[in-house]
Amino acid sequence: MNTNLIAFFIGLFGSVHCIGMCGPLAFAVPSFHSRWWLVVADKITYNLGRVITYSFLGLLIGLLGRQLWLAGLQQGVSIISGVLIIAAGLSRLLKIKFSQSGFISKMLAPVNRLLTYALKHKAGHLAIGLLNGFLPCGFVYLALVGAVNTSSPFASAQYMFWFGMGTFPLMLIATVSSGFIGPAVRRSINRGMPYVMVCLGLWFLVRGLGLNIPYLSPAKQSSGVTICH
Template sequence: MTNTHLAFMIGLLGSIHCIGMCGPLAFAVPVLKPGWRYLLWDKLSYQAGRIISYCILGVVIGILGKQIWLAGLQNGVSIMSGLLILLAAASRLFNFSIRTNNSVLLKPFYKLFNYALKHKANHLIIGMLNGLLPCGFVYLALAGAVNTGSITEAVEYMFWFGTGTVPLMLIAGISAGFTGLAFRRKINKMLPWLMICLGIWFIFRGLQLDIPYLSPAKSGTITECR
């Protein structure tokens, strides 16, 4: 599985979780003009805005990842990313909490989002704000992007992650939520196992055991910043 395929699958599976978490924000964005054409255009603009924000995050994380590769720390970062993902998965499976200060992170976001809604901002702008919302699956995608070692590849990784979230989020936005609570709960029970697979993959990748695709050997070259 290539990085882009992995990113797309994280986005696709994560979007089911997102419908329950940030979906209500998408549903709260009003359509300013009646008609299916305007509805579809507004929802597509909203999704495009999220992808733009993910690509911007990809630039930032790509710069960081490039410095990590230049310093020769990519293997350690890959292993550390895998361990953190496994810890997050364990917290879901065994119901223990990892203390975070999400209220502080979310407060300025909600202020901006409410301001945008109040002043009837363009759906593209509102989507860009939504793309910056702290989210566990965005963190997973960023963990993968930082391990690409190239700004271009990091942006590409985040683009395909965002693209993976579009199909279900777009359908949910148009239909105002097409999945029931029971279905989302079943999917959420599967998500920790996906996280475990990703965590193990990052660890094996960092160990460089010369296993094709899973744990390739060190190539001895550094990806150039494109």
């Protein structure tokens, strides 16, 4: 399966989770227009800001992935990524909770301060969308794991772009209609997400094993470069 298509579906299914986590922030950004199409334009701009940030993060993670690719470590990274994603999915299925690091909170403090400042001074939907993309999100991290397994910074940025576009439809409808998906529906879909994560992790794991299965698990040449089919 095309990796960008996988990224799109991760974003599409994960956007239900995003509505619950990031939705309140999106709803807090006021639109001062009376015409409905201008309100929709504001919300499109907000979501485009998120997509731009995701693509930028993909470019950064792609620079790391490119070095791993050239060093012949890409398939090992794919295996490790698969194991981590499976572990994350199983932890949700088994309801295992991990304590959050204070270090992460300190790292995110500047982003939170910028968001507060932007909201207070009515910086606009694009600026808040750009900042929103830097907030911690398990599904963004999941997408970045997939992005680091691409072969170039451009491919990684493209992967994250399609992930962002996957989140676009539901987030746009939710921000325009102030949350059309009820809590019961979100809970039902969120219960299914760990299974999706386990399946995705298995795909990364099999892909890294180099079983010479076209599209699913490409073979690996002695030079360390993966054969693309």
